Amino acid sequence: MAGPYHNPPLPNLRISPIVIVPKKEVDGYRIIHHLSYPDEVSSAETRSQNQTDTSAQKSVAYLKSEAFALIKASVSSNTQHTYAAALRSFDKFRHNHKIPLIWPVPVDDILCYIASMSRKAFASSTIAQHLSALGRHHKINSWSDPTENLLVRKCMQGYRNSAALVSTPDARHPITIDMLKRLPSALQAICMSGYEACLFAAMFNLAFFAFLWIGEIAFVTKMNQDRTLKLADVGIIAQAVHVKICFSKNDQHGKGTTLIIPGKSNPTIRPVRSLSVYLSLRSAQPGQFFIHLNGKAVTRYQFSAVLRNALQFLNFHTQNYNTRSFRIGAATYAATQGIPHELLCIWGRWKSAAYAKYIRINML
Structure with a gap:
């Protein structure tokens, strides 16, 4: 390569010195290009390159892991x-x-x-x-x-x-206004304490008047516990219950919505008063809104069991009712009151004509 050069003509140009080394078979010396000179630098460069490669591999592995985590989070x-x-x-x-x-x-x-x-x-x-x-x-x-x-x-x-x-039609019956009036007296008879009776009366009323799914008010699994109603999500303002629903079946991304239950929703049942009584008895413990006296959250199983026992006390056929009967009852009651379908969809947070399946006037 012709020269001289003031700057290296090629990137990573390496110049090997000419040195004299002893001959192996006979006495004397020979001239060579010392291609591995200097040994220490060569080893250091190799180690540096290996470290760079390892670091790059770890970086790519981390990015792949992050990408898969994002893909996993694309569904609830x-x-x-x-x-x-x-x-x-x-x-x-x-x-x-x-x-x-x-x-x-x-x-x-x-x-x-x-x-x-x-x-x-x-x-x-x-x-x-x-x-x-x-x-x-x-x-x-x-x-x-x-x-x-x-x-x-x-x-x-x-x-x-x-x-x-x-196919057979859905046999679940709606919880009616008349049943909702009678459930508190049944709770007083079957529950172990007055606190428990007030707790479940408040749950039943809120499930009905707010068109709630069971997973929004009761502990179902560890995976949904962060999406269940919290103490900070419920407030009574100007004689109306304000309920903030952060997540729901139709809102998996947590946009949230606030439901307002007026004090005059039903003068004979007075859901606002029911919630007020419960709040006056509930401790200030943060976390799940509906809790027992020991601070543990009400589970779906407990909600279902108390509902079943209360309905048995009132001589209803329990096989026709479950947790969704409150939502069915709310939609049916609203339809009988002449509520427009558009408003009913807003109250029930339906995004399609699915609301029609919940209206069961023929079962009243």
Whole structure:
């Protein structure tokens, strides 16, 4: 390479010195280019390069981990739990039928799984949920989605068509205004203390007049405990109950909404007074709004059990009622009062015509 140069002509240019070294076989010396000179610098550069490579690998691994965490967060925690349960159910099905546990899943395996759920009379919505979990698992792993195969879609369409011919109507009855009036006296008879009677009376009234889902007022799972109504979310302002719903079934991103229950919602039941009495007895402990005297949150199981016992005390057939009966009752009552459908959707936080399924005037 012709020179001289004031600056290195190439990046990372390395110049090896000319040195004299002893010959191995005979006496004397020979001239060489010392290509590994200096040894210490060479080793240091190698170590530095290795450290740089390792650091880069760790950085990429961290970024991949962060990306997968963001993908996971694209669905709600409840949906994650549901999908995980669906994948476990599918693997159990394959294990029981000695089907290889391979991914991506062959279309034939999906068809057999649908057939298995069909024989167990699963609801078409439940089967669709399982397929949604399988489809998402394939997509996030960059695999071809077998649930979008034509045969799978036709199989599901056939199941929906056959299920529609034998489907039975939802037998859940609405909690009526008359029942809501009578429930407090039943609670006084079945509950262990006056505090517990006031607690569940307030829960029943709020569930009805605020069109609440059970997961919004009672502890269901550890995954939803942060989304249950808190003490700071409820207040009584100008003789009206203000309830802030931070998360709900139709609001998974936490935009939140505030519900207002006027003091004159129903003069015979007086839901505002019921909430006021409960608040006067409740401790100032922060956290879940509805708690027992020992500070523990009311669970869905406890809510259901007390409702069932109270209805039995009043001689109602308990198999016709569950936690959603309050929401059904609220929608039905609003419809009988001539509330416009647009306003009813706002109160119940419905985003579609699904509200119509909750109106059951024929069951009053």
